[in-house]
Amino acid sequence: MGGGTAGWMTAAALANRLAGLGVAIRLVESAEIGTVGVGEATLPHIRAFNTTLGIAEPELMRATEATYKLGIEFCDWGRIGDRYIHPFGNYGPSDDGIPFYHQWLRLRALGDPGRLDDYSYPVIAAEANRFRHPAATPGRVESSFGYAYQFDASLYAAFLRRYAEARGVERVEGKVVDVALDGERGDVRHATLEDGRTLAAELFVDCSGFRGLLIGQALGSGYDDWSRWLPCNRAVAVPTDSKGPLGPYTRATARTAGWQWRIPLQHRVGNGHVYCSDFISDDDAEAQLVANLDAPMQADPRRLRFTTGRRQDFWKRNVVAIGLSSGFLEPLESTSIHLIQDGITELLALFPTRAFDAGDIGEYNRRMALHFERVRDFLLLHYVATQRDDSPMWRHFRALTLPDSLRHKIDAWLSRGYVVPYEFGLFLPPSWVAVMLGQGLVPRGHDPRVRASDDAVLAARAATLRAEVAAAVQATPDHADYIRQSPAAAGLGVA
Amino acid sequence: MAVRRILVCGDGLAAQMALTALARQVAPDTAILWVRAGDQRDGDLLYGSVTGPSAYGFNLAAGVDERQLVLGSDAAFSWGTRYAAWGAGRSWMQAFALPFPVIDGVVFHQYLARTGAGGIDPYVAGLQAARRGVFVHPPREAGGQHPLARAEYGYQVDPADYAALFAAARPADRVEVVEGAFAGAEVAGGRIAGIRLDDGRMVTADLYIDASGPAAVLGSGAPDGRRIGMAVRNEAGADEAPLRTVTATALGWQSATPLKGRTLHASVYAPDRPDEGALGRRVEATLGRRAQPWVGNCVAIGQAAGVVEPLTPAPMLLLERDIERLLSLIPVTDDCAVEAAEYNRRFADDYDHADLFQRAFFAVDGLPDGPYWDAARAEQVPEKLARKISLFGNRGLLVAYDLEPFHPEDWIILHLGMGRRPRRYDRLADRADKAQVAQFLTGMAREIERAVETLPPARVYRQQLEQFLRKAAS
Numbered sequence: 001m002g003g004g005t006a007g008w009m010t011a012a013a014l015a016n017r018l019a020g021l022g023v024a025i026r027l028v029e030s031a032e033i034g035t036v037g038v039g040e041a042t043l044p045h046i047r048a049f050n051t052t053l054g055i056a057e058p059e060l061m062r063a064t065e066a067t068y069k070l071g072i073e074f075c076d077w078g079r080i081g082d083r084y085i086h087p088f089g090n091y092g093p094s095d096d097g098i099p100f101y102h103q104w105l106r107l108r109a110l111g112d113p114g115r116l117d118d119y120s121y122p123v124i125a126a127e128a129n130r131f132r133h134p135a136a137t138p139g140r141v142e143s144s145f146g147y148a149y150q151f152d153a154s155l156y157a158a159f160l161r162r163y164a165e166a167r168g169v170e171r172v173e174g175k176v177v178d179v180a181l182d183g184e185r186g187d188v189r190h191a192t193l194e195d196g197r198t199l200a201a202e203l204f205v206d207c208s209g210f211r212g213l214l215i216g217q218a219l220g221s222g223y224d225d226w227s228r229w230l231p232c233n234r235a236v237a238v239p240t241d242s243k244g245p246l247g248p249y250t251r252a253t254a255r256t257a258g259w260q261w262r263i264p265l266q267h268r269v270g271n272g273h274v275y276c277s278d279f280i281s282d283d284d285a286e287a288q289l290v291a292n293l294d295a296p297m298q299a300d301p302r303r304l305r306f307t308t309g310r311r312q313d314f315w316k317r318n319v320v321a322i323g324l325s326s327g328f329l330e331p332l333e334s335t336s337i338h339l340i341q342d343g344i345t346e347l348l349a350l351f352p353t354r355a356f357d358a359g360d361i362g363e364y365n366r367r368m369a370l371h372f373e374r375v376r377d378f379l380l381l382h383y384v385a386t387q388r389d390d391s392p393m394w395r396h397f398r399a400l401t402l403p404d405s406l407r408h409k410i411d412a413w414l415s416r417g418y419v420v421p422y423e424f425g426l427f428l429p430p431s432w433v434a435v436m437l438g439q440g441l442v443p444r445g446h447d448p449r450v451r452a453s454d455d456a457v458l459a460a461r462a463a464t465l466r467a468e469v470a471a472a473v474q475a476t477p478d479h480a481d482y483i484r485q486s487p488a489a490a491g492l493g494v495a
Numbered sequence: 496m497a498v499r500r501i502l503v504c505g506d507g508l509a510a511q512m513a514l515t516a517l518a519r520q521v522a523p524d525t526a527i528l529w530v531r532a533g534d535q536r537d538g539d540l541l542y543g544s545v546t547g548p549s550a551y552g553f554n555l556a557a558g559v560d561e562r563q564l565v566l567g568s569d570a571a572f573s574w575g576t577r578y579a580a581w582g583a584g585r586s587w588m589q590a591f592a593l594p595f596p597v598i599d600g601v602v603f604h605q606y607l608a609r610t611g612a613g614g615i616d617p618y619v620a621g622l623q624a625a626r627r628g629v630f631v632h633p634p635r636e637a638g639g640q641h642p643l644a645r646a647e648y649g650y651q652v653d654p655a656d657y658a659a660l661f662a663a664a665r666p667a668d669r670v671e672v673v674e675g676a677f678a679g680a681e682v683a684g685g686r687i688a689g690i691r692l693d694d695g696r697m698v699t700a701d702l703y704i705d706a707s708g709p710a711a712v713l714g715s716g717a718p719d720g721r722r723i724g725m726a727v728r729n730e731a732g733a734d735e736a737p738l739r740t741v742t743a744t745a746l747g748w749q750s751a752t753p754l755k756g757r758t759l760h761a762s763v764y765a766p767d768r769p770d771e772g773a774l775g776r777r778v779e780a781t782l783g784r785r786a787q788p789w790v791g792n793c794v795a796i797g798q799a800a801g802v803v804e805p806l807t808p809a810p811m812l813l814l815e816r817d818i819e820r821l822l823s824l825i826p827v828t829d830d831c832a833v834e835a836a837e838y839n840r841r842f843a844d845d846y847d848h849a850d851l852f853q854r855a856f857f858a859v860d861g862l863p864d865g866p867y868w869d870a871a872r873a874e875q876v877p878e879k880l881a882r883k884i885s886l887f888g889n890r891g892l893l894v895a896y897d898l899e900p901f902h903p904e905d906w907i908i909l910h911l912g913m914g915r916r917p918r919r920y921d922r923l924a925d926r927a928d929k930a931q932v933a934q935f936l937t938g939m940a941r942e943i944e945r946a947v948e949t950l951p952p953a954r955v956y957r958q959q960l961e962q963f964l965r966k967a968a969s
Contacts, residue, residue: 017600021925052600096520096556349892351922359885363894408836415833418824423897445827448497451522 001176001191001214003029005153006323006340007207008160009049013344015167016053018351027164028172028191028199040153040263040270041069041250041334043426044088044146049341053163061488063159064151065266068131068248068479070122072334075253077439079387084438085249086333087122089145090430092465098447101433103458105417105446110455116437118466121145121473129245130476131483141465142472150250150263152270153337172199176208179218187318187356188214202354205347206321210306210328215321221313223327229380229403230308231396232258232330236286236301237272243295246480246492252332253292256391257285259332260292266483267491268298274330279393306330308376314368315361320347327372332382335375338426342371367424374425377406378432385410385439410441417443498701498826502528504677504690504713505706507535508542508654509797509814511661513706516557516818518669521825527670528700530690532677535708537778538798539654540727542814543805544752544759545573545739547900548591548647553815559664562964564650565957568660569755571651572953574625576739576750576807578912583861587614587912588738589807590622591647592904598935601923604907606932608891608920615911617940620947621646622908625738629950630957642939642946649808651739651752653729653759673698680713686791687713702826703793709780711799714790718783721870723747723804724766728775732758735954741806746770747867748806755957763804765866784846789835794821801846806856809849812900816845841898848899851880852909858884859913884915891917 001007011027018025050060060066071087078084092100100119107113117123122145125131135143165171174193182189190200191214206214215221227233242264251262258275273289280288286301310327314320322343329335346367350360384402388394402410412418413436419429450458484492501521503514510529517527551561564570575590595603595618607615616622620643624630633646650657675692680703682688689697705713732753739752747764762773769777784801788794796817803810820841824834857871858880876884879896886892887910893903924932951959 017923017926019926021922348923349921350890353919357889359882359889360892363882363886363892408840412833412837416824416827418833418837420837421898424895445497447823448522448525448825448827449520449822451524452520 001028001204002207002209003027003157004207005157005337008157008164009340010205010207010322010344011164011169012053012160015164015169017348019167026170026172028174030175031173032175041150042148043334043338044148045338045341046148058487062490064155065491066149066151067246067265067483069148069150069250070126070248073249073251074438075251077254077382077386079440085123085126086431086434087120088147089120089122091116092119098449102417102447102450105443106450107459107462113462114466119469121469124469124473125476126249128473129247129479130473131248131479132476141468150265152265176213179214188218203352204319206319206325207323209324212321212325214319215311215316215325219316219319221311221316224309224312225307226309226376227307230330231276231278232274233306234277235272235274235304236289238301239268239298240271240293240295241298242269248479255288257393260289276393310372313365315364318356329375329379332379343368370424377403378427380406381435385436385441387440414441414443416445498525500526500528500700501702502530502698502700503704503706504530504532505535506531506533507539507708508658509706511658513704513796513818514670515661515665516822518665519558520822528673528698529670530673530677530698532707532712533710536655537776538708540725540778541780541802541805542654542810545576545651545808546649546811547808548649549812549815550650559661563664564660565961566964567663569653569656571735571754572630572737573649573651574621574737576741579740579742581743582859585914588622588625589908589912590619590625591649592619592621593645593647594904599926601921605891605921605924608917609924610933610936612936615908620943621648623943624947624950627947628736628952629947630737630953631950642942651754653754677712687793705793705795705799706797708798709802711795713793714795714799716785718781718785718801720781720783722766722779722781723763724769724777724779725761725763726770726773726775726777727759727761730758730760733954735957737953743863745863745865765870768866787839788842789838792831796821800842804853806853809853813845813849816900845900848896851877852901854880855909888915888918890919890921
């Protein structure tokens with residue numbers, strides 16, 4: 001139910017994975033209802049999604065005007081004037097199970113080992129606007145990183161639509177005006193379109209966006225409102241011309257009442273301002289965005305509203321919510337498309353029979369709740385790991401009581417550079433290190449076991465590693481050239 | 496202030512493993528002191544006689560490499576444990592294994608369910624090797640293509656002998672042995688101010704590690720689970736089979752663990768109805784864990800933190816994890832608040848997750864009646880375990896929680912071994928051609944069978960390895 005990125009990703013994945021198993025897939029969407037299409041930046045996991053579908057990278061990149069992404073640059077978060085890159089990769093190799101950054105913290109207490117960034121190939125390459133695919137040789141700095149794409153999500157949906165339709169997905173054009181429930185079981189029986197047609201199914205995937213036509217309106221699955229932690233509730237988006245070097249990274253710049261994104265694609269740059277309506281008016285938010293663009297606008301700014309949170313039941317009866325109908329977390333860490341992917345992966349892992357087992361549904365809901373909650377804590381970290389108090393929004397965060405899990409995580413980091421681990425969550429320890437350190441949370445201590453090594457040996461090893469990173473980046477081509485000279489070139493090729 | 500003096504209190508396996516790991520990993524400017532407290536020789540029997548595959552890495556990080564183990568202990572290689580007569584004629588081999596292959600995005604056991612093959616035994620290389628009593632180190636090279644590449648092994652050990660191995664492996668001068676015996680602890684403001692010795696002297700440190708067994712001489716708040724008794728004796732024997740056997744009896748269970756040149760026999764029972772026929776040293780304990788093993792400047796590890804029935808490698812896994820957790824949290828501040836909170840959180844998770852695995856052994860029908868079994872069954876099935884069992888039963892789905900000590904492979908082998916069969920399989924397994932799946936499975940089983948046919952008995956392999964190592968050392 002619903003096209004857009006969520007609808008077509010789901011349809012394409014189900015068409016691929018359920019091929020030959022006797023499952024008919026129909027997607028209903030209305031050309032009149034616009035798609036939201038934010039979330040143009042992705043995470044490395046999307047490559048596995050595309051690979052499973054048998055989609056070749058150059059074809060995908062051409063079709064979606066995609067560029068490569070090595071991470072996200074955060075500006076003005078810890079303090080105005082600060083900047084750091086959260087890369088897809090680790091900082092240096094672990095030593096006896098102790099992450100490298102502990103050595104760096106030790107060396108920092110003794111002298112100047114440079115930035116931790118200097119030990120990260122993807123950070124240094126991103127800063128230099130360079131890109132290459134990870135080398136196949138394990139153990140080298142230029143092989144130990146991940147990458148994702150920055151693309152046009154509407155083009156991605158269109159690409160997947162062609163893919164899905166070619167594999168038997170039936171697309172129905174029409175606007176749903178009514179939903180009929182089964183009187184006895186309370187399941188969704190069919191949807192009625194404006195022209196009177198009815199669409200029946202055994203399983204409905206609700207990709208209808210924020211309104212949650214089936215999961216919320218028809219089945220009454222409630223919504224956990226997380227605004228007390230993440231109060232941003234509006235966005236205004238506008239595309240601009242490309243200007244300057246093509247960065248292999250997305251930029252997120254903190255503002256007084258929210259933050260601004262900048263996502264460079266081949267043919268244009270996506271921009272937007274996510275903000276909290278308690279702290280700024282829509283007009284001022286738009287004015288702030290327009291004033292901070294670095295190139296001419298290609299269209300009028302478009303406004304969006306949302307409430308951060310998640311569905312209490314992502315899956316209820318015979319309806320599974322995927323995409324914005326399942327919840328919303330601001331795209332500060334490019335998680336929107338990833339949460340769609342999680343929803344699809346878990347749906348396939350727990351694909352139902354007609355009996356709709358309550359245990360399976362409960363497990364789906366448990367897994368998705370964990371995915372959402374762990375992303376939420378990570379996003380909130382960005383707002384609270386800061387010295388900013390220059391506006392009501394930043395003062396609001398200063399006064400905020402954090403979830404216990406996040407409080408403990410920050411305390412453990414500040415005390416000794418310890419990252420509280422978990423297994424089932426999107427953001428692994430290097431991501432937490434990147435943001436905490438990048439936003440000025442410098443640990444007071446480090447793992448005392450690094451003192452078991454000779455300081456001079458640590459310093460020499462660190463110097464070698466920095467030199468390796470610098471040399472590897474020197475040998476890395478310019479990002480724009482790399483795309484232009486490859487079969488991935490689309491908008492860039494004709495420029 | 497950084498920790499510069501660490502004092503370990505105890506005289507058994509936990510103390511020896513902790514001392515050796517500390518000696519290897521903490522900076523040389525930190526003193527390591529050892530105060531013998533109590534006598535854990537009998538209590539240590541409750542650590543059981545098997546380690547998991549994690550022992551290899553733990554030992555290496557503590558400076559005990561496998562060559563030392565082969566040359567300097569009675570330990571034997573172990574493919575796992577065979578459980579027999581576990582209710583309703585149930586018997587299975589709980590072998591260690593690396594993850595099974597994932598084919599076309601679908602996990603291996605779903606194909607088994609699809610073909611109705613039932614058990615997983617023919618596809619677990621270690622299990623097949625154990626059946627024949629043979630052993631080699633699993634070949635990891637050749638891109639994992641060798642039929643035994645996914646086999647995994649642990650060790651069969653005598654806790655006292657294993658403790659001696661650790662004691663011998665650290666540099667003699669690295670640990671300062673405090674002469675005299677523990678008499679008591681001075682406590683002030685919720686922290687340990689010092690350890691009083693029997694001659695009246697006081698020893699102080701920045702961090703105290705309580706490795707004194709269930710008595711937990713530095714701790715408080717004992718566990719309150721069910722009680723078990725255990726009797727253990729040695730028998731000579733040159734069998735050295737690379738597996739432990741555990742057999743359910745009316746009174747509890749009995750195990751036989753082949754070691755180098757002998758076999759360790761154990762009986763576990765309910766103390767109010769002991770196994771009178773069992774010979775050897777006897778020990779009793781209350782199972783369960785402390786709520787707060789780390790309080791102030793004192794950390795409890797091993798049985799001082801929680802006592803676990805040695806039905807699986809869980810007691811050894813948890814002891815390893817206690818020490819690893821402690822090493823990653825050697826305090827950097829005086830109040831140890833962050834370290835204690837994190838240690839206690841992870842301890843509770845590890846212990847409770849290991850407990851899920853052990854409790855699963857009692858969540859089946861057909862087990863004997865009697866005090867031991869009644870007490871074990873009377874414990875409520877935790878919701879987390881109920882979910883694991885029910886979803887596996889439904890569709891072979893593995894429910895997993897953060898950083899469990901037992902891995903998905905362990906759970907698959909356990910579920911299937913105990914006779915749980917998914918009512919239906921993952922539909923995605925139908926993507927593959929049925930004949931091809933059957934052919935693949937047959938081929939895999941045949942390759943494993945062929946590979947294990949040619950292997951030497953575990954005893955012979957060990958003897959040859961020992962000879963080789965002695966020659967290399969001389």
